[in-house]
Structures are given as C-alpha cells and as structure tokens.
Amino acid sequence: MMKSLEAVKVEVAKLEDLPFQTGRVVKLNGREIAVFRLSSGEVRAVENRCPHKGGPLAEGIVSGNYVFCPMHDWKINLADGKVQAPDDGCVITYEVDVKEGKVYISM
Numbered sequence: 001m002m003k004s005l006e007a008v009k010v011e012v013a014k015l016e017d018l019p020f021q022t023g024r025v026v027k028l029n030g031r032e033i034a035v036f037r038l039s040s041g042e043v044r045a046v047e048n049r050c051p052h053k054g055g056p057l058a059e060g061i062v063s064g065n066y067v068f069c070p071m072h073d074w075k076i077n078l079a080d081g082k083v084q085a086p087d088d089g090c091v092i093t094y095e096v097d098v099k100e101g102k103v104y105i106s107m
Contacts, residue, residue: 007095007106007107008106008107009097009104009105009106009107010028010104010105010106010107011102011103011104012026012028012033012035012045012103012104012105013026013035013102013103014101014102014103015037015043015098015101015102015103016101018035018036018037018043018103019037020037020038020039021036021037021038021039021062021063022036022037022062023035023036023048023057023058023059023060023062023067024036024058025048025056025058026045026105028105028107029107031047032047032048032049032058033045033046033047033048033094033105034046034047034048034056034057034058034067035058035096035103035105036058036062036067036078038062038064038065038078039062039064040065042065043096043098043103044065044078044079044093044096045093045094045095045096045105046067046076046078046081046091046092046093046094047091047092049091050069050071050072050074050076050091051074051083051089051090051091052069052071052072052074052083052087052089053071053072055069055070055071055072055074056070057069057070057076057091060076062078065077065078065079066078066084074087074089075087076091078093079093080093081093094106094107
C-alpha cells in the first residue's frame with residue numbers, strides 16, 4: 001500500500017511581526033527562505049537566493065507581487081518564482097497559510 005506524501009506545515013512567524021513590503025529570512029531544514037508580507041496583506045515565501053548570482057532576496061525591494069534582487073535588480077514574481085524578462089530563471093516558491101495570526105510554510 002502506498003502512502004500519500006502530505007506537506008508538513010511549519011509555523012515560521014506571527015503575522016503581526018512581518019512588516020509590509022519587507023523580507024524576513026527563515027531557516028528550515030537547512031534552507032534559507034525569504035518571507036514577504038505584500039502591501040495587499042498576502043504573505044509569500046521563496047528561496048532566499050536569486051538565480052543570477054545568489055543575491056539575498058529577503059534584502060530586496062518589494063513592489064506589488066515582485067521582489068527586486070538587491071545585487072543586480074532582477075525582478076522576481078513572488079507568486080510563481082519566475083524571473084521577469086529580459087532576464088531568465090526561477091526560484092523555488094513555498095505554499096503559505098495564515099491562520100489565527102500565525103504564518104505557516106508547507107515543506
């Protein structure tokens with residue numbers, strides 16, 4: 001019998017501790033994850049490493065649903081992880097749930 005693999009949800013922050021339009025680094029299972037609270041109130045999480053030169057995305061400028069890498073200004077969509085043209089690449093995205101004021105990332 002095969003068991004289905006279910007994602008484990010890990011609490012990473014309280015929503016009130018995440019400032020709007022600012023990244024925060026969370027370390028889970030040896031990975032650095034950048035967590036962002038967008039101006040819309042949505043919370044997004046991506047790997048904290050730009051695919052270009054490894055820039056720390058949590059230190060980038062957030063605008064709408066995008067973060068701009070602080071090293072070379074690559075524009076990355078926080079919903080799907082895709083780098084915007086003319087640049088090319090992507091980052092890993094993580095499912096985020098917010099319940100009762102707590103932020104969870106699915107691993």
